[in-house]
Amino acid sequence: MRAYLPDYELRVPKDLEEALAFLANEPGMWKPFAGGTDLMVLLEAGKLEHTKFFSVWNLAELRGIEVTDESVTLGALTTYTEVRRNSILQEEFPMLCVAARETGGIAIQNRGTIGGNIVNASPAADSPPALLAYDAELELLSSKGARKIPYKDFHTGYKQMKLRDDELLTGIRLPRTTKSLRHYYRKVGTRKAQAISKVCFAGVAKIEDESVADVRIALGSVAPIVLRCEKTEAVLRGKSVDERTISAARAALINEIAPIDDIRSTAKYRLRVAANLLEDFLKTVRDGELN
Template structure:
């Protein structure tokens, strides 16, 4: 197997273009290396991005928060800037795997892996993130909601490299939280997860955004539940209506981790936890 270690995005993109779909990108390797070892993936060439320093870090640029694709979960979780402007994403990063996984795994890998239970993707949905893809042909931005089409399936092209994620800087008065339920309190994939974002103006919820993980083939925005809460005081009746609406937004299944019925009930419970805690 050929192993390449480019030192710039331009080099990495050129290597992808030359190999015409026969190369795989290696970021943190926490998923790909395991799948290669188990024979679930094959690759003639691996392009490691560890030397591409331009792909790391969190910054603000023209009113946008920009996160390099090689930024690790641990870097996100420890970023005081991110905890101030987008705590929902920092909280989710802190929930990923073990310390070792957080030190290696990257936000780009978490997104490209396209797991319905990925921790970082529900927060990116409520933040309105854009995935920035680069190839020889140029830059192609794609909304996070368009990116994944199913488990392990995305709209990234073989010649494209995910270089960063962007979202508008949230307002200082926003309310953001991430909740996750797994088999254990730590070191567990989500059986169900929920990201919540809103503003509270005189107790009234505005700009409500909810995204759920592990309840459909991809992470989903819960727009029916959002509409049920938008412009309301978070009374018990309003929350109950939102939970009922949430059941129309999601499509959980029975699998080895849990049942569809449990996921429906658990997702509603996470929404009940989110709203009162925030307001």
């Protein structure tokens, strides 16, 4: 442990109201601590800069998966394990279940939360590309009231997001419009398990009369934020999936993403693999190999 523990403070609010009061009374001073799977790593390494936290782990209001005819809403504290085991998610949002299965190990999956994964705002997070491809919407709450924001507008820059100092992420809403889609998710990690993504690709498409009726593509680890690739989608929409379309889409994607060299991989590898995965996605959904 490289952190000096007396420098840190962790409070436990008794309910959601008190939690929101932490945020409202001293904006920017307190930050939520959910499963801790990202924060504890920084603490151990002595790199956790923020020192005042309140635990949200026991807030029942942020738990549970709510299903209506139109949507499935995940409480922000829904763990990866809960995502993996939910039958509606398995059926209608399979990429999210795969992402949960491929995040960390069992212990991390029991403790790590979808909400935490979003507000930790790592561009290498595994669930956000799937959430982006599924057109997720975020529910935010402060003592002043609730609001909603499309997830694709949430992240604005590296570790930057449209979350006010007094707001808490409470839920993630997924519209149940996936029935006619084909889903393709592939995490390229540094090894088969217990790995951080070097490139993560999530795509859904609707193929009608051999052409792309609808498509949504999102990637992780290729830009300062997890990225919905709308320019690449535009190149594909209405086109038949042939070599020319694939080539144009590859070119569009390479312009749309902005990967870097880092400790885990190279910009060159990420560019090429992202384009290869796009091609594999298109061929796979065209040929109907996946569900």
